[in-house]
Amino acid sequence: MRAQEATTRVTNTRQLFSTDRLRLEVGETISATVGYETYGRLNARRDNAVLLCHPLAADCHAAAGPADPRPGWWEPLIGPGRAFDTDRYFVIAADTFCGWGTGEAIPQITVRDNVRLQRQLLKSLGIERLACVAGPSTGGFQALEWAVTYPDRVDQVIAVASGHQASPLFALAVCQAAIDAIRTDPAEGLLYALRLYLTLSSSNDWLDAVWGRRTAPASPHPWTGPEGRYAFQAEVEAEAERLAAHLDPGRFAAAARMALLHNIAHGNRDLDVAAQKIAAEILLIPVSSDILFPPSAGREFADLVRTYGGRAEVWVLESLAGHRAALLEAHRLAEPISAFLGHPVWH
Structure with a gap:
């Protein structure tokens, strides 16, 4: 089929971007369609655009809007007078390709593939340079990948509860077990995968502080039989079911595999070469209790960037909530974030 120009189609406040010219790292060229939402206005100079990249079990609905009043995953940070001030910035939140929706089988997609797709989306909007790219968790993977793949196209990068690669190794093993479960039984496997994801994203201290070992309401005591549940188990299972209602198992498995494989050093010989490419200012915000991306890893990467003359800083979010604090305590x-971007927030 003859290649067509990338197109943008408006569907209320949620919009779709399509291209049939996405060249993947695995060597294939495919068609791709992703949703995105925008907040604020693009200025005449087209230099006030901020790209937000979502975490694994989310989509492009980052904040409430007139057509979709549901709170978004970074609701406290987006809007007039907030960190991503929509009186100042034109904020674009884009889907991760392969993360949501149903459809045919798709090849292996990487974080870098998504960044290249986002670049096409932005070009279709007339945006050549970003004031900032930001995201939590796997969204932070994409933000840092922007700094390496398009160093001359972004001024500032913010990665929350994230890093330059998927870590630690035990989490990669758990992630692969979740992917295998989905392949064996898509529906039940997705629930299993989400339970693992939610548990790994928590900290033991947080679970103990919020629920402890209380028996779940309307549940027999866990000692009395296999149907018994502690309160924290029941909450994890209920949240997994809520998320599963909006997720396609195959695409979630592909997105999880994408996260598992990610390392910005890939294709750059080593991490030092990747770090040398970074020209943007970097803000890393690890969570003190996050077992997936501990503060020590963030400090090491920031030190490496500074070794090669880059600008990187680390601000640790002190919280018991573990990896999930990036969303639960977004406020x-x-x-x-506002201090890094150079403007105050309203109280």
Whole structure:
């Protein structure tokens, strides 16, 4: 089929971008369609655009809007006077390709493939340079990948509860077990995968502080039989079911595999070469209790960037909530993000 120009189609506040010219790292050229939402206005100079990249079990609905009043995953940070001030910035939140929706089988997609797709989306909007790219968790993977793949196209990068690669190794093994479960039984496997994801994203101290070992309401005591549940188990299972209602198992498995494989050093010989490419200012916000991306890893990467003359800083979010604090306590990110971007937030 003859290649067509990339197109943008408006569907209320949620919009779709399509291209049939996405060249993947595996060597294939495929068609791709992703959803995105925008907040604020693009200025005449087209230099006030901010790209937000979502975490694994989310989509492009980052904040409430007139047509979709549901709170978004970074609701406390987006809007007039907030960290991503929509009176100042034109904010674009884009889907991760292969993360959501149903459809035919798709090849292996990488974080870099998604960044290249986002670049096409932005070009279709007339945007050549970003003021900032930001995201939590796997969204932070994409933000840092922007700094390496398009160093001359982004001014600032913010990665929350994230890093330059998937880590630690035990989490990669658990992630692969979740992917295998989906392949064996898509529906039940997805629930199993989400339970693992939600549990790994928590910290033991947080689970103990919020639920402890209380028996779940309307549940027999766990000692009395296999149907018994502690309160924290029941909550994890209920949240997994809520998320599963909006997720396609195959695409979630592909997105999880994408996260598992990610390393910005890939294709750059080593991490030092990748770090040398970074020209943007970097803000890393690890969570003190996050077992997936501990603060020590963030400090090491920031030190490496600075070794090669780059600008990188680390602000640790002190929280018991583990990896999930990037969303559950998003309001606490407002001041460090606003300070990094160079403007105050309203209280």
